[in-house]
Amino acid sequence: MVDKDQVRNNIIRAAGTIFSKFGFRKTTMEEIARAAGKGKSSIYYYFSSKEEIFEAVVVKEARTLKKELSKVIAGSPDPLEKLRNYILVRMKTFHQLSNFYRAIFDEGLSHFDFIERIRERYDKQEILTIRSIFLEGIKTGQFKPEDPDLVAIAIVRALKGLEIPLFWTHVNEDVDIATEEILNILFYGIVKQ
């Protein structure tokens, strides 16, 4: 009982790396089991279905990302730095997990209601976070005193816009550059001069 969670976590970790490489559909229980060092049937002792494993992985991944972003934000007192680092880390993570997240958007995979929920909650949180950074920046006089709600939403939309080519084309290398580019444009348009 005590290390059932241990094994569960192990499975989640193993499954995570495979999902992130091949997405939901192309990942088989066989592979997950092998990567976790167990027989295929044994997995069902810990999870009732492939979807449940996927859900666990998504939840864990979301939590990790959230933690990482918090750390980044706390890392610098300068709102400008904060915003820059936040966006950079967020894009990098999404980039790494492109296959993984593609599974979420791909085809009929969107009928995973728990994903919709996570996604929605995440979007709202992200808007709030950016809004808050932006507000700080207004206070310090570094950002123009625009409506923070509108600006936050605009930025989130821009980031979402970056996801699309990120997940569908295979020209992944360009994304980092594109992100930097967008960041610069964003700042030149946002920073009070």
Place this chain on the structure above:
Amino acid sequence: MVDKDQVRNNIIRAAGTIFSKFGFRKTTMEEIARAAGKGKSSIYYYFSSKEEIFEAVVVKEARTLKKELSKVIAGSPDPLEKLRNYILVRMKTFHQLSNFYRAIFDEGLSHFDFIERIRERYDKQEILTIRSIFLEGIKTGQFKPEDPDLVAIAIVRALKGLEIPLFWTHVNEDVDIATEEILNILFYGIVKQ
């Protein structure tokens, strides 16, 4: 007739990127077709099977690698540079195509006889190339006058050794470092001082 080759190449290119991401097994005809902008059945007008497409991709990829390596070797007159660059480029390419090549080694996929043939020919060629560079280096006095055949084979084996963890673990980032490391060790043991 004239742009049948055009379409064929297009299919090969499309299939190549998918194979390189997911390997032979996980890549479906449906995906290849979609990526090539054709219906699934239409693909069979140009290729008689999935294996045939795979073969075409492998051949093309091998040709590209060969060309790139030739260029690198011709690029520098210094045997030491040559060897270093050769190994670097070779490892980088194999690294990028890890999924792709994994398909070759995975499970029962090795009964693709044409792959065996390519592989064998490639290994022999590689030994000759390295041997030749090493001989140059002996002439210039930069390498110890060891038996070039044995040294070449040893190096090729070392490179092959690097492939294994390269293709099977997921800690891919470490490989570049590992390669550099090996290169340094190799040179410190090889370069006359």
Place this chain on the structure above:
DNA sequence: CGGAATTCGACCATTATATTCGTAAAGTCT
């Protein structure tokens, strides 16, 4: 027009795969 080249939807046969189940092995407690 008329025939050849090209495309594709519908279909089939086979395979792959998620999940179940019965049972074996490994602990655990008394």
Place this chain on the structure above:
DNA sequence: AGACTTTACGAATATAATGGTCGAATTCCG
């Protein structure tokens, strides 16, 4: 040790995915 619980897995199954075929439609081109 023996009974009882937890954990593991091989074999079996039902279903979905997929490679490949075929004939009909569409486009090309003289």
